[in-house]
Amino acid sequence: MSALGTGKEILAGWVxxxxxxxxxxxxxxxxxxxxxxxxxxxxxxMTGTGPGSLTLRVLRGPSTMTAVxxxxxxxxxxxxxxxxxxNPLAAPDVMGFMSGAGCAxxxxxxxxxxxxxxxxxxIGGLVAAALVAGLSFHRGAKQSPLTLILVGIxxxxxxxAVSSFLVIRMPPQEASDAQRWLAGSLSARNWGHVxxxxxxxxxxxxxxxxxVRAMALLELGDELAAGLGARxxxxxxxxxxxxxxxxxxxxxxxxxxxxxxxxxxxxxMRIAGVKHPASRLTAAAIAGATITVFAExxxxxxxxxxxxxxxxxxxxxxxxYLLWLLWKEVEAGEx
Amino acid sequence: MKAAIELVLLFFVAIALxxxxxxxxxxxxxxxxxxxxxxASDPTHxxxxxxxxxxxxxxxxxxxxxxxxxxxxxxVTRNPLADPGLLGVNAGAAFAVVVGALITGYxxxxxxxxxxxxxxxxxxxxxxxxxxxxxxxxxxxxxxxxGVAINALLLSLVSxxxxxxxxxxxxxxxxxxxxxxxxxxxxxxxxxxxxxIGAAIAAIIAPRIExxxxxxxxxxxxxxxxxxxxxxxxxxxxxxxxxxxxxxxxxxxxxxVVPPLARRIGxxxxxSELVVSAILGGSVILLADTAGxxxxxxxxxxxxxxxxxxxxxxxxxxxxxxxxxxxx
Numbered sequence: 294m295s296a297l298g299t300g301k302e303i304l305a306g307w308v309x310x311x312x313x314x315x316x317x318x319x320x321x322x323x324x325x326x327x328x329x330x331x332x333x334x335x336x337x338x339m340t341g342t343g344p345g346s347l348t349l350r351v352l353r354g355p356s357t358m359t360a361v362x363x364x365x366x367x368x369x370x371x372x373x374x375x376x377x378x379x380n381p382l383a384a385p386d387v388m389g390f391m392s393g394a395g396c397a398x399x400x401x402x403x404x405x406x407x408x409x410x411x412x413x414x415x416i417g418g419l420v421a422a423a424l425v426a427g428l429s430f431h432r433g434a435k436q437s438p439l440t441l442i443l444v445g446i447x448x449x450x451x452x453x454a455v456s457s458f459l460v461i462r463m464p465p466q467e468a469s470d471a472q473r474w475l476a477g478s479l480s481a482r483n484w485g486h487v488x489x490x491x492x493x494x495x496x497x498x499x500x501x502x503x504x505v506r507a508m509a510l511l512e513l514g515d516e517l518a519a520g521l522g523a524r525x526x527x528x529x530x531x532x533x534x535x536x537x538x539x540x541x542x543x544x545x546x547x548x549x550x551x552x553x554x555x556x557x558x559x560x561x562m563r564i565a566g567v568k569h570p571a572s573r574l575t576a577a578a579i580a581g582a583t584i585t586v587f588a589e590x591x592x593x594x595x596x597x598x599x600x601x602x603x604x605x606x607x608x609x610x611x612x613x614y615l616l617w618l619l620w621k622e623v624e625a626g627e628x
Numbered sequence: 629m630k631a632a633i634e635l636v637l638l639f640f641v642a643i644a645l646x647x648x649x650x651x652x653x654x655x656x657x658x659x660x661x662x663x664x665x666x667x668a669s670d671p672t673h674x675x676x677x678x679x680x681x682x683x684x685x686x687x688x689x690x691x692x693x694x695x696x697x698x699x700x701x702x703x704v705t706r707n708p709l710a711d712p713g714l715l716g717v718n719a720g721a722a723f724a725v726v727v728g729a730l731i732t733g734y735x736x737x738x739x740x741x742x743x744x745x746x747x748x749x750x751x752x753x754x755x756x757x758x759x760x761x762x763x764x765x766x767x768x769x770x771x772x773x774x775g776v777a778i779n780a781l782l783l784s785l786v787s788x789x790x791x792x793x794x795x796x797x798x799x800x801x802x803x804x805x806x807x808x809x810x811x812x813x814x815x816x817x818x819x820x821x822x823x824x825i826g827a828a829i830a831a832i833i834a835p836r837i838e839x840x841x842x843x844x845x846x847x848x849x850x851x852x853x854x855x856x857x858x859x860x861x862x863x864x865x866x867x868x869x870x871x872x873x874x875x876x877x878x879x880x881x882x883x884x885v886v887p888p889l890a891r892r893i894g895x896x897x898x899x900s901e902l903v904v905s906a907i908l909g910g911s912v913i914l915l916a917d918t919a920g921x922x923x924x925x926x927x928x929x930x931x932x933x934x935x936x937x938x939x940x941x942x943x944x945x946x947x948x949x950x951x952x953x954x955x956x
Contacts, residue, residue: 454937616774619759
């Protein structure tokens with residue numbers, strides 16, 4: 294990366310990144326069918342009464358905070374895979390893990406299983422990841438990241454088709470809700486969702502913090518990492534599991550929102566101008582949260598009186614980024 | 629020869645099942661009578677004529693169009709993962725029709741469906757440019773990812789437009805995954821003619837596409853202009869894909885599954901491959917549709933979901949067979 298700066302520039306980068314998130318959250322809380330001024334919000338926060346308080350507690354607060362949490366875990370998850378596979382295209386959304394998680398949740402609802410959504414999502418994500426790893430295995434040949442990504446795309450297609458198949462079996466109202474959720478949706482979130490995504494997310498961030506040293510070593514290459522005392526295979530599987538579980542936590546509260554996981558890492562790294570894995574992951578968490586909150590506010594205020602699923606918005610934002618990424622690589626003659 | 633007989637047999641089985649199977653039971657004799665000794669007072673005859681016949685025709689147009697378009701795309705790009713659905717050409721056609729209906733406020737059948745053609749053309753040009761096919765450096769993964777991105781973008785926009793018009797879930801599903809359930813409201817005759825023109829163009833340029841596959845300098849020596857051939861191929865793809873989407877919505881994976889089988893049965897002669905892929909594509913769609921009507925009867929699974937359930941594993945199989953070097 295050429296965008297690396299000096300200490301001062303990096304500090305400025307972090308400030309910009311933080312300000313963007315704060316701005317996004319403020320816009321999300323104030324903009325909507327009824328506009329609420331920041332002053333009213335502050336009054337609501339202090340006194341617990343008035344329109345500001347209602348907005349914070351019930352109307353917009355929970356959705357906004359769920360967006361922050363889901364965006365952060367998805368951003369970190371995407372960055373883990375991007376670092377492990379050394380490829381900006383490697384992300385749990387592109388590689389089908391999130392579709393797998395979504396599929397498991399829909400299956401749980403369709404068959405009336407009494408298993409909490411995060412556990413269903415985790416099972417689905419891990420099964421999808423195992424399938425991707427297993428099916429891209431060639432006897433006697435080293436797995437190429439590109440094969441993994443293509444097989445992952447295939448698993449994603451399959452999981453989405455199974456989800457659509459299961460939705461048909463549901464009663465109409467439930468089917469309509471499930472369809473919306475599968476597009477990635479943050480409407481009608483409550484504080485339970487916020488607590489869930491922040492609680493589980495924090496737990497997994499701690500687990501990830503313990504693995505960051507190994508991750509930095511893996512970045513140097515397998516031989517060098519092994520020489521420096523890392524247990525390469527074990528560290529890699531551990532990180533993959535953490536990444537899949539983080540994605541599952543995001544899916545459980547917001548559905549399989551596309552492209553946040555893929556965009557967050559590169560965006561955060563570019564703005565903050567950092568390179569070390571720990572800083573990249575932190576930047577990705579902030580960037581992912583910012584992207585999701587922005588997408589959430591646009592998706593519910595772009596067309597008056599209508600709430601689009603947030604995933605429609607991240608698709609409209611993320612797909613051009615992917616096209617630009619590919620175009621740049623065509624120009625450079627890479628990939 | 630044996631394969632050809634099996635193919636024709638499969639085709640007729642698929643047609644027969646489409647007409648016979650459904651919520652209202654009908655035997656082969658009912659179908660025969662409905663077609664040749666029509667009795668307007670018999671509800672079974674009416675269902676066969678007004679519901680199942682359009683469905684059959686739409687399935688054949690969509691299957692033949694997508695199958696042949698896939699075969700031409702794979703031959704031109706020499707990429708076994710090329711499929712009008714996966715590369716976003718279907719989504720381009722659907723997007724254009726939906727936008728046209730949004731701007732003019734008219735319904736999307738009839739003239740509006742003709743917007744599927746420019747939509748398909750623009751999406752194919754975009755995916756080939758981004759995928760690097762023009763510079764000759766197009767790799768399967770880059771083209772596939774460009775398709776994933778264009779698909780995601782256009783389908784997100786289609787969803788946003790349809791949801792903003794408060795249309796029914798049924799219309800939304802038609803333009804996002806494809807279905808034969810609305811066949812009797814689609815412009816079948818016009819799209820059949822478009823399909824025929826596209827197929828004729830494809831058949832005429834087939835030998836030149838084969839010459840191009842030998843390498844562009846050799847092809848020039850044999851009197852083939854690469855640019856003209858690619859442009860004609862684009863025209864054929866546009867007509868065949870546009871017709872398919874106009875009658876059945878964006879159905880993915882048919883153009884992926886059919887061509888490899890067509891190559892075997894057609895013995896690697898592109899013209900025979902085209903004939904085989906038309907018959908095979910039609911059969912695949914009809915069988916998928918019939919299966920979709922049977923598994924959760926009286927509800928039905930849209931044909932686009934059924935093709936994805938079968939097609940996604942095929943996609944993974946094709947990826948696994950790619951040589952590692954072919955990916956980069």
